[in-house]
Every structure is written in structure tokens, then in C-alpha cells.
Amino acid sequence: MVEIKNRLGGSMVAIVTPMHVDGSVDWKSLETLINWHIKEGTSGIVAVGTTGESATLGFREHDEVIERTVEIVDKRIPVIAGTGGNATDEAIRLTRHAQRVGADASLLVCPYYNKPSQEGLYRHFHAIAMAVDIPQILYNVPSRTGVDMFPETVARLAEIDNIVAIKEAKGSIERIHDLIEQVGDGMHIYTGDDGTAMESMLVGAKGDISVVANVAPRLMSEMCRAAVDGDRRKAEELDARLQPLHAALFLEANPIPVKWALAEMGHIEPGIRLPLTPLADHFHKPVRDALVALGLLA
Secondary structure, three states: OHHHHHHOOEEEEEOOOOEOOOOOEOHHHHHHHHHHHHHHOOOEEEEOOOOOOHHHOOHHHHHHHHHHHHHHHOOOOOEEEEOOOOOHHHHHHHHHHHHHHOOOEEEEEOOOOOOOOHHHHHHHHHHHHHHOOOOEEEEEOHHHHOOOOOHHHHHHHOOOOOEEEEEEOOOOHHHHHHHHHHHOOOOEEEEOOHHHHHHHHHOOOOEEEEOHHHOOHHHHHHHHHHHHOOOHHHHHHHHHHHHHHHHHOOOOOOOHHHHHHHHHOOOOOOOOOOOOOOOOHHHHHHHHHHHHHOOOOO
16 A cells, blocks of 8 residues: 555546547547656546546446556556445445456545535445455545535544545645644645645645646646645746636536647547536637647647
């Protein structure tokens, strides 16, 4: 567990699941994207997270995206499989499959919609960790799930050997501070909020599971490396360039803007699944302008 924890960090992309215009998964574009990320310096691939449209993929597709991602990466960088669910048995099933096909770690979102108590969250993640011994990363994103996992609960879970990290996406530097104080060296803290990622890493987070890295992998990798290394001057310089893109890629619910941006850049077709819809026309210009400003689009 120590070995994989030490390999995880920096800019880890929460990669989109490319789709054809009819909504079917575009396997060729997935391969192209993954190879591009590795070339551009991305430190890890997170498959079938929120950005990967986990909520719109069927079980078989979910499993296949993870399996193909592992095959394409071929151990060049770590693969983290999104295997969370709002039912504990479902999350265990998905996590077992990810381990079986060779994922390096799993990412487990807090159960959504049913709003468990802190004790319910603890028992949920404890049960998954006991059932599957793959390294596991907790994922707290209250704006999506309707439940906030408190640092005290995370500290209890940090005592479990194969729970190695947390992706904290509340967007609060204070929360990052609190987690670092609560868990000490018990687990790594990653941010899941691009807008506050630089400051989170400068105060002790080990990396960013990033949406923006989908379109600007090299720049995000360089910024994350500088921030984790404590080079504030360089990190601030790079982050200042990225901030307009951070804002543009959240003008509508993720992954709507980032998939539109990648399609504009020629990396994927503009496929997305209902109930998600293509980016609204009036947001095209601000997203395009942010891409052009960074030289990502002519």
C-alpha cells in the first residue's frame, strides 16, 4: 500500500469517457486521449469518475471502460478506477472488478442521494475496504452527493490499511487544513477542486484529481509539480494562466463544458448522454476564449 500511495500524486486527470454522437463509447478516442495524457506529463488516470459520466454508464460499460483503460495505460502511470455507489454492495462489486482487471487503486465517492450519517459513511467505506484489498481513495464532494464526510470520520477510516487517500472536493482550503491535522501521515490528501488546487497543494495536499487537466494536461502537470514542491512563485505564475480556464469549464455542470472543449480541440466527438446536454450556445464564446488564451485552440 505504501508503494502505490507514493506513486499517486501531482496532476491526475479525471478523464472524460469519449462518446460518438449517438452516445456509444468511442474506444479509439479513449486510447488517443490516454496516450496524449501520458506524453503530456499527467501523473495518473482516473477512469469513470464524475467527469467520466459514471452516472450514465451501465454496469457492463463501466467495467469495460476501466478494463480498457488499464490495458491502454499498460502500467506506464497509475490507473485509479471510479467504483463508488450509493449502495454498499454495488460499490463492492465494482471495486472487485477493478481489482481483478488490474487497476492500481479505486476511487469511492460518498453514497449520494440517500444521505447517510457519519456512522453510515464509516461503515460503508469500512465494508468495502474489508471486502476488497485494493488501495482505496475516498471521495468527498458534498455539492454532488448531498452529504459531507467530516474530517473526524476520515480520521477513523485512515486507520484502515488499504484506505490510502481522500479526494476532497469541497473547495475549501480550511477543510484541507483540517484533514491534514486530523489524519497526519495516515493518508494522502488530494484536492478535487481545480480553482483552489494550487493553494491546497501549497498547504500540504499531494495532488489534484483534475477536470481541467483534460484539456491542458501539460500546464496542469507543471503547476501541480511546482505547488507540491512548495515553489509558490512558479505555481502562482502557472495558476494565474489557468484560472480563466478553471472558471470556463464550470459554466455548466461538469463534464458538459470539458467535453465541448475537447471536441472543439479535435480530440473527441461531441457525444454526451442524457440527461446531460451539449454546452449551451451562449457559453461557447467564453469557453473558446479561455482555450485560445492558453494556445489550446487557434
